[in-house]
Amino acid sequence: MRHCTRIAVGPVQFRIGSDWAAPIAALKTLYAGYPRDDARPADATVRLFAARPWRRWLRPSVHIGGDYIVPDALPLPLSMGLLAAEMGMNLQVALGWRRHMLLHASAVTKDGRAVILSGESGSGKSTLAALLGEGEWRLMGDEFILIDPQSGGALGFPRAVSLKNEAIAEVEARVDAARFGPLLAGTPKGDIRHLIPRADTIAAMHELARPALLLFPRFGGAPSIERIGEGEAFVRLTEASTNYVALGEAGFAAMTRLVRETPAFTISYPDSASGMAIVEQLWAEAVR
Amino acid sequence: MSAVEALVDLLAGRRDPGSLAPRDWDGVISVARAEALLATLACRLEDAVLPPSVAALFADQRAAAAVGQAQALWEAEMARRSLDPAGVEFVLLKGTAYAAAGLACAAGRQIGDLDILVPWHDLGRAENLALIDGWEWLKQDDYDDAYYRDHMHELPPLIHKDRDRMIDVHHTILPRTHRITPDALALVGDAIRTPGGFRVLNPADMACHCAAHMLADGDLQGGLRNLWDFHRLTAEFAAADRGFWGKLDARAEMHGLEKPVHRAARLARDLYGAKLPSGWNRIKPGDERYQRRLLARDDWGRATDPLLQQIFYIRSHWLRMPPLMLARHLWTKWRKGRAAI
Numbered sequence: 001m002r003h004c005t006r007i008a009v010g011p012v013q014f015r016i017g018s019d020w021a022a023p024i025a026a027l028k029t030l031y032a033g034y035p036r037d038d039a040r041p042a043d044a045t046v047r048l049f050a051a052r053p054w055r056r057w058l059r060p061s062v063h064i065g066g067d068y069i070v071p072d073a074l075p076l077p078l079s080m081g082l083l084a085a086e087m088g089m090n091l092q093v094a095l096g097w098r099r100h101m102l103l104h105a106s107a108v109t110k111d112g113r114a115v116i117l118s119g120e121s122g123s124g125k126s127t128l129a130a131l132l133g134e135g136e137w138r139l140m141g142d143e144f145i146l147i148d149p150q151s152g153g154a155l156g157f158p159r160a161v162s163l164k165n166e167a168i169a170e171v172e173a174r175v176d177a178a179r180f181g182p183l184l185a186g187t188p189k190g191d192i193r194h195l196i197p198r199a200d201t202i203a204a205m206h207e208l209a210r211p212a213l214l215l216f217p218r219f220g221g222a223p224s225i226e227r228i229g230e231g232e233a234f235v236r237l238t239e240a241s242t243n244y245v246a247l248g249e250a251g252f253a254a255m256t257r258l259v260r261e262t263p264a265f266t267i268s269y270p271d272s273a274s275g276m277a278i279v280e281q282l283w284a285e286a287v288r
Numbered sequence: 289m290s291a292v293e294a295l296v297d298l299l300a301g302r303r304d305p306g307s308l309a310p311r312d313w314d315g316v317i318s319v320a321r322a323e324a325l326l327a328t329l330a331c332r333l334e335d336a337v338l339p340p341s342v343a344a345l346f347a348d349q350r351a352a353a354a355v356g357q358a359q360a361l362w363e364a365e366m367a368r369r370s371l372d373p374a375g376v377e378f379v380l381l382k383g384t385a386y387a388a389a390g391l392a393c394a395a396g397r398q399i400g401d402l403d404i405l406v407p408w409h410d411l412g413r414a415e416n417l418a419l420i421d422g423w424e425w426l427k428q429d430d431y432d433d434a435y436y437r438d439h440m441h442e443l444p445p446l447i448h449k450d451r452d453r454m455i456d457v458h459h460t461i462l463p464r465t466h467r468i469t470p471d472a473l474a475l476v477g478d479a480i481r482t483p484g485g486f487r488v489l490n491p492a493d494m495a496c497h498c499a500a501h502m503l504a505d506g507d508l509q510g511g512l513r514n515l516w517d518f519h520r521l522t523a524e525f526a527a528a529d530r531g532f533w534g535k536l537d538a539r540a541e542m543h544g545l546e547k548p549v550h551r552a553a554r555l556a557r558d559l560y561g562a563k564l565p566s567g568w569n570r571i572k573p574g575d576e577r578y579q580r581r582l583l584a585r586d587d588w589g590r591a592t593d594p595l596l597q598q599i600f601y602i603r604s605h606w607l608r609m610p611p612l613m614l615a616r617h618l619w620t621k622w623r624k625g626r627a628a629i
Contacts, residue, residue, distance in 0.1 A: 001588055013341065015314050017588055041313035041342050047588055067321040067589060096321075098352040099344070248355035 001047060006038060007031045007089075010146065010157040010205050011099065014089055015042035019050045020060065023081030030082070030160050030181050030194055034202055044096055046088035048081060064088045068095040080187050082194065086162060093144055093157070094242040100146035100155060101247055101254045104240045106130075107145045107154060108137035108279075113212035113287060114154045115279060116145055116262075118240045121189075124219035127167040128275050130195060134174055135276075139201045140209065149247070149254040152261065153208030158201045160194040168193045170272060212286050214264035217275065221268040225278060233264035291315025291587040292512075298329060299516060300561045305336045313342050318589035323512045327353035327396035353396045357387045360399035363453050364388060364486060367404055370421040376414050377487065379405040379479045381458065381497065385488040386517070393520030398513075401445070401454040405489075407476050408459045415443055415457065423448050423455055431620060439465045439609065461497050465609040468504055470496070470543035491525040491532065492539035499552035500545050503578075507597065507604040511582045512559075519556035523563075533565045555579065 001017030003024040008014070018024050047065035050056045061075040062084040068091055076084045094102065105118035106129035115137075117125040126142040133139025140156030147154055160181060163171055168191060172180070181194035214233055228236075234255060238244050244251045263286055269275035289297075294316050297303035308316070320326040330346035331353070338346065364384050371378055380388050383399035406414045423446035425433075436444040442458040460472035475497075479487040489497060498521060502514035526532040540549040554575055556562035559582065581600050584593040591597060605614055 015318075039310045041310050041317065041339055043317070043341065043345050045314065045318045045589060047590070065590075067318055098348040246352065246355065248358060250351075250355070 001049070005031075006036065006040075006042065008035060008037060008040070009089070009159045010141070010144075010155055012044055012093060012097065012157070013037070013040050013042050014044050014046060014092070016046045016048070016085055016088070018048040018062075018081070018085075019056050020048070020062070020078060020081065022078060023048055023062065023085050026082045026182065027085055030196060033196060033199060044089070044092035046085065046092060048084050048088065051075065064091065066092050068092055074188070076187070080184050082181060083184055083187050083189075083192055086159070086194075089159065090143055097146075098243065098246065100148055101251050102241055102243050103145045103147060103237060104143070104242065105145045106142040107140040107156065107209075108132045109140050109154075109156075109209040110137050110283075111287075112207075112209055114140060114145075114209035115213045115215060115283060116154065116211055117215045117217055118237060119217050122219065123217050124167075124269070124272075124275060125217055126161060126163065127170065127219075127272060128217060128279065130161045130163065130167070130171055131174070131272055132276055132279060133161075133198065133201065134171075138204060139197050147211075147254050147258060148208060149250045151208060152211070152254065152257050154211050155208055156201070156205050158197045158205050160196055163193050163195055165190045171195060211258060211262045213279075213282055214259070214262045215279065215282070216264070216266045218266065218268045219275070221270065223270065223274045223278060224266075224268045225282065226266045228264050228266055230259040230264075233259040233262075290583075291319045291589075292323075292583050292585045295319050295323070295325065295329065296512070296559050296583070299325070299332055300559070301332075302561060305333055305338055310339050313339065315587035315589075317342075317345070318587070319585050322585060322589040322591075324398045324510060325513050325516065327356075327398060328513070328516060329396070331396035350396060353398065356399055357394065357397075359453075360384045360402065361387055363402040363448075363451070363455070364404075366421075366448070366451070367402060367418075367455065368486070370417050371406075371414060374413060374417055376406060376410045376417065377476070378414070379476055379487045379489060381405055381461075381489070382501070385486075385494065386521075388484055388486045389482045389488050391521065392524050393517045397517070401456050403456045403458060405458045405461070405472075405476060408472065411443065411457070411459050415446075418446055418455065418457065422450055426454070429624075431624070435617070439463055439613075441466075461500055462505055463608050465613060466504070467607055468500070468544045470500065470545060474542065491521070491529070492536045493543075495521050495525065495536055495552075496540050496543050496545050496549055499540075499549040500543075503548035503551055504545070504607060505604065507601040508578070508581050515552065515555055515559060515582065518552045519560040519562050522553065522556065533568060537567070551575065551578065555582070559583075 003018045003021050005016050005024050005027055045067050048062050049065055051063050060078040062081050063075045064073055064084050064087055066088050105116050106125040107114050107116045108129050119125045129142050141158045142161045144157040145154050179196045184192040267278050320329050327349040330349040381403040383397050384402055386394040426445045426447050433444050441460045441463050442456045445454050445456055447454050461470050462468055475493050478490050480490050498518045502511055540546040553564055553568050557564050581596055586592050
């Protein structure tokens with residue numbers, strides 16, 4: 001394709017091609033601090049393309065393609081090319097990756113132990129992890145957490161954090177402006193701004209952490225903590241995994257081990273400060 | 289050399305994987321994925337020296353293919369538990385059959401739906417049993433449903449409500465309205481048993497079906513994979529039985545499939561280096577177009593040559609039904625497409 005770059009996030013080497021220069025330039029800026037190995041073959045290919053040649057210039061709209069595609073996915077305007085690239089990369093991992101069990105989750109780590117936050121979009125898992133990751137914790141990722149079937153350890157996938165709507169201002173207030181991508185206003189997912197993870201996150205992206213806590217956050221409502229059983233955690237996580245079924249027995253073994261060895265809680269919180277306090281409280285009890 | 293040619297050469301064993309530059313693998317992996325051949329390639333190159341990240345990816349693919357085959361065979365077992373007690377005899381087709389029979393082409397082969405063949409007179413019972421045991425109609429409109437029942441070689445697709453897996457229940461191997469009408473009763477009657485107790489087509493019929501599926505039924509999408517199946521099947525059968533090619537000839541003639549079977553053999557020779565006996569080893573000018581269609585992918589895994597694709601698409605419909613019926617079918621589809629807008 002006309003424009004192209006390579007990005008390594010966690011264990012996945014991406015090749016991203018585009019009919020336009022702008023999305024590739026934006027990716028290069030956002031991922032400038034990531035290690036580059038241009039000689040390493042790509043595990044996954046993403047293509048950003050115009051459905052018709054003239055749509056490169058005339059009302060340019062970006063279709064998301066690659067090794068795996070979602071049929072009938074709607075294209076995005078060129079100004080949201082960065083979001084298209086992100087969606088394309090997520091898609092390749094969600095549908096194609098088999099080395100680990102994938103959890104749609106965010107996570108932070110300390111002392112080799114991981115706190116995994118799983119929830120729907122809007123549960124606040126990205127924001128909580130991003131904010132914790134600016135403090136004493138190291139961010140592991142805000143989209144996928146990869147569970148190694150052999151060791152049971154968690155591996156991060158620290159792509160640029162995708163902050164949405166109110167979370168943007170909240171994180172902007174605490175983080176150096178140089179670590180933000182451009183504001184993508186009015187996307188199908190609302191306003192989006194990417195946060196470049198801290199250097200320590202990127203440097204440690206191949207380190208496994210042992211899961212210490214499984215949290216299912218819900219943003220809004222009075223602060224509450226509720227312990228849940230292995231069975232419920234199991235069911236919730238199978239719903240949060242894109243490749244649990246495809247992994248067969250290995251997936252079942254990894255999932256059973258994860259919920260047996262890791263205490264799980266649902267938490268509700270009215271604001272980020274109380275959410276972070278709950279995580280710290282549960283952490284203190286879990287590692288005690 | 290393009291990525292798709294590199295892929296074909298690697299599968300054929302004509303090319304040393306060590307001769308690929310690291311970045312050449314990008315295209316090979318993308319094209320292999322697009323052609324559903326990545327795990328097949330991974331099995332083919334299991335003992336080769338590869339760049340570490342490629343070796344790791346290929347190991348993932350082999351493991352995933354093994355899980356996929358276990359799941360596909362489990363679906364076959366589910367069909368057996370549903371149909372066998374009622375005495376409905378069914379024959380496994382395509383990927384699940386290759387895996388059940390332990391054939392070489394099953395190594396790394398991706399298996400999608402469960403395809404089975406039942407005798408025409410048992411079709412209604414097979415459908416009822418499937419519905420009782422948890423398979424459901426995939427939601428579709430009345431026209432499509434009627435179209436399947438009146439003109440196709442299979443029931444409208446069924447999906448299992450718990451396991452989310454599709455089953456295609458065939459009563460023959462080409463659409464009823466197709467210009468070629470294979471002898472479906474002979475296919476079922478002469479099927480053989482695998483050690484695991486499943487029925488599969490006998491070797492010559494299996495190769496006939498593979499060629500018919502690739503060259504007489506569709507528009508050659510995924511053709512490289514089907515051709516690989518054909519190549520590995522015929523090579524394995526010929527190695528076990530010196531008379532195989534002769535039997536294949538006789539059986540293809542009986543089914544009216546001698547043209548597609550011979551063309552598949554020539555394409556397997558030209559692309560994968562298949563060794564053919566003298567009666568088969570011909571040169572046909574038309575083959576070149578098929579080869580171009582099979583290789584129509586660029587290094588990003590994208591389909592190329594849209595005009596040629598279109599020609600093959602039209603051809604597939606032309607073979608499937610008589611002209612007047614085709615016109616009516618396309619008219620209905622077009623009106624439906626417009627109504628949806």
